[in-house]
Amino acid sequence: MTHIFIIGLNHVSAPLDIREKFALEGDSRLTVLADLSAIVDEVVFLSTCNRTEVIYSAAAVEKHDHVRGFIQRLGDLTLDQFEQFFYCHSDRTALTHLFRVAAGLDSMIPGETQILGQMKRAFDDSFRHGYTSGNFERIYQHMLNTAKTIRTETDIGKGSVSVGTVAVQLAGNIFGDLDDKAVVLIGAGEMSENAAEQFHRVGVGAFKVVNRSIERAAELAARFGGVPYGLDEIRTPLIAADVVVCSVSSQGYVIDRTLAGDIMEARRNRALFIIDIAVPRNVEPQVHEIPEIYVYNIDDLKKLVDRNLDGRIAQIARGEAMIADRVDELSSYDRRVLSGLIQSLQERVTEIKVKELEKLFRRNEAFTEDGRAQIEQAVNQIVNKILHDPIISLRRELQKRERGSRKIVDIFKDFFNL
Amino acid sequence: MIRHILHASIPFVAIGLVSFILYSFNRKQRVFAVATIASVIAFVFLSAALIAQLGRTGLAAAKIGGAHYLVLAWIVMMIYFLAEFRYRIRLLGSIMMPLALMLILIGVFDEGATGARDLPFTSGITIAHMIFVFLGFGMICLAFAASLLYLLKKNALKNHLISALDDRLPALPTLDRLMEAAFYAGFPAFTLGIILGIVHAGSAFQSGWIWHPTIIGALASWGFYSVLFFMRQSGWISSLRFATGIVILFGVIILSFFLTSHQSLRHQSTTDVNVPLHSR
Numbered sequence: 001m002t003h004i005f006i007i008g009l010n011h012v013s014a015p016l017d018i019r020e021k022f023a024l025e026g027d028s029r030l031t032v033l034a035d036l037s038a039i040v041d042e043v044v045f046l047s048t049c050n051r052t053e054v055i056y057s058a059a060a061v062e063k064h065d066h067v068r069g070f071i072q073r074l075g076d077l078t079l080d081q082f083e084q085f086f087y088c089h090s091d092r093t094a095l096t097h098l099f100r101v102a103a104g105l106d107s108m109i110p111g112e113t114q115i116l117g118q119m120k121r122a123f124d125d126s127f128r129h130g131y132t133s134g135n136f137e138r139i140y141q142h143m144l145n146t147a148k149t150i151r152t153e154t155d156i157g158k159g160s161v162s163v164g165t166v167a168v169q170l171a172g173n174i175f176g177d178l179d180d181k182a183v184v185l186i187g188a189g190e191m192s193e194n195a196a197e198q199f200h201r202v203g204v205g206a207f208k209v210v211n212r213s214i215e216r217a218a219e220l221a222a223r224f225g226g227v228p229y230g231l232d233e234i235r236t237p238l239i240a241a242d243v244v245v246c247s248v249s250s251q252g253y254v255i256d257r258t259l260a261g262d263i264m265e266a267r268r269n270r271a272l273f274i275i276d277i278a279v280p281r282n283v284e285p286q287v288h289e290i291p292e293i294y295v296y297n298i299d300d301l302k303k304l305v306d307r308n309l310d311g312r313i314a315q316i317a318r319g320e321a322m323i324a325d326r327v328d329e330l331s332s333y334d335r336r337v338l339s340g341l342i343q344s345l346q347e348r349v350t351e352i353k354v355k356e357l358e359k360l361f362r363r364n365e366a367f368t369e370d371g372r373a374q375i376e377q378a379v380n381q382i383v384n385k386i387l388h389d390p391i392i393s394l395r396r397e398l399q400k401r402e403r404g405s406r407k408i409v410d411i412f413k414d415f416f417n418l
Numbered sequence: 419m420i421r422h423i424l425h426a427s428i429p430f431v432a433i434g435l436v437s438f439i440l441y442s443f444n445r446k447q448r449v450f451a452v453a454t455i456a457s458v459i460a461f462v463f464l465s466a467a468l469i470a471q472l473g474r475t476g477l478a479a480a481k482i483g484g485a486h487y488l489v490l491a492w493i494v495m496m497i498y499f500l501a502e503f504r505y506r507i508r509l510l511g512s513i514m515m516p517l518a519l520m521l522i523l524i525g526v527f528d529e530g531a532t533g534a535r536d537l538p539f540t541s542g543i544t545i546a547h548m549i550f551v552f553l554g555f556g557m558i559c560l561a562f563a564a565s566l567l568y569l570l571k572k573n574a575l576k577n578h579l580i581s582a583l584d585d586r587l588p589a590l591p592t593l594d595r596l597m598e599a600a601f602y603a604g605f606p607a608f609t610l611g612i613i614l615g616i617v618h619a620g621s622a623f624q625s626g627w628i629w630h631p632t633i634i635g636a637l638a639s640w641g642f643y644s645v646l647f648f649m650r651q652s653g654w655i656s657s658l659r660f661a662t663g664i665v666i667l668f669g670v671i672i673l674s675f676f677l678t679s680h681q682s683l684r685h686q687s688t689t690d691v692n693v694p695l696h697s698r
Contacts, residue, residue, distance in 0.1 A: 159583060160583065166583065169583050170575070170582060170583065172589060173571065173575060173582060173583070173585075173587075173589050173590065174575060174589070174590055175589065175590075175591060176589040176590070176591040176592055177591075269656055271590070288576075291576075291656065291658055292656065292658075294575050294576065296578065300578045303578065304578065304580060304582070304583060307580045308580070308583070
């Protein structure tokens, strides 16, 4: 009897130093996949920075122990460590877990889509190298459909969950199209650089970098085709700015209420979006009181990110309910296949039996009605006894197994020429 | 026959009304689809009823009780459908359609007493007055809906609310453009409508008509509209104040409109046909 198993670890079950031992890329990932395929019938090997999983099917339970041993050796782990950091799922729970992972319900950021791409790649590798059969293909299709349905029918992927993306989205809501907008970066450190990258990605072309050290400002400005300014010249770029990102280390406010009022007058009250990600803050809180200035500090942005994240977490239960339905669907599909198989087998045997009895009775017309009935009864009993065990075994499969095996179906079909 | 058509539209009006209001809270695609389908069906019924009535009585249909609400509802719905087709701002429907659908309900059920409320549509001038005023009002409805969304979005952005990130509430410049376009488009129609109304009132009504609340209300609305128009044109007011002004203007016009509907008795011409639409 073949079972499906998943052995794996993720960001919840294992710390980084353990996870990184199993985060394999390129050829080393394919080598591990090849080694695993020698142990089990079908196998898929998923390896990302946050998750490593071996998804496989095996008829014999001892093969499960072989896989465990292989993983222990791969990460140089003791049995205790293995049991502490790895989770094992089988059959229905394995399928449920697989669908959860694909839909992003099990990810660090619920609803993220990167994992689905990584899973597709893992399955594709196994299909390409022949490490899986039609059984996994069907599971794979179900997995993709389920992930897509969950994504479209729930709000699991709704709302930005990174500070940078939220800031860009807010800018879009204030200004609409960002292509012709000017971004002023106050500070030339890593945070300014990250912010510039985010805005550059959405099409902003005009950057101005303001910094104490004009050299450092020029360096960053050059990367994005911008213009450098010294901190003492801050007024000029602010008048032309649409978005201002403040991340300079300063004990006092870089933009206070007076300066903001002054530049707004010069700008004829054109909207200004200020993102203050510096700690301590660069922008005086009263600046936000000016109607056309929108000031967001790091806490404001994080609050929005958390709200979006909460919204996604709230959708997990809906996604799980959909997964339960899909797993049931997959199981009922197997039941339908096996029921059909039993029916075909019975029809085939009945057809042979009727044909052979007719031949026998045609050749020997001397048989009395009573004799014919006795022969027919005997043949029926023989046939039923022969069929009894395989049919019972198949029925037991239906009752016991949560997921069918393509291989059993194939063997049965070949065996009885169905 | 016409009564049956109008009554048949009531379930769709009710479904549309509830769904559009529901959509403003839950923002579900399916709810919006139901709201749109129901209101399109209601619109078709309404159009059929108005066309049938027009075919039967010609422009005299305009003086039938409740008809002015129905015509106004038809214009508001038409403007919403066009705006939705052009801008794809679904939340506009949550503001404009309940208003239009409510007008249909008032128009359908404004039976019996309606004859007494008929406007004195005895000439081409009064018909043109009504059409222009209604067109102007339809555009102000659109400007009002856009202004309300603008104020909501602005409030969300200023107060760091999660709806600041709601992409179903469009960016501020989009809403700004829409409210401005609708506001400007409504002004000539509304102005022409008011002028025609005053010309008619001066010639048809009793002396002292100029002090009647209907006329005062209409002139006050137009005056406020003109001031707002001039200030926006001159760049004296920000988008925030402009949006607030439009919301106030809408309130003033609604008040004036209902005042007009209920004060018309004194102005009524003796040649009016006081037959409710439903009894035909």
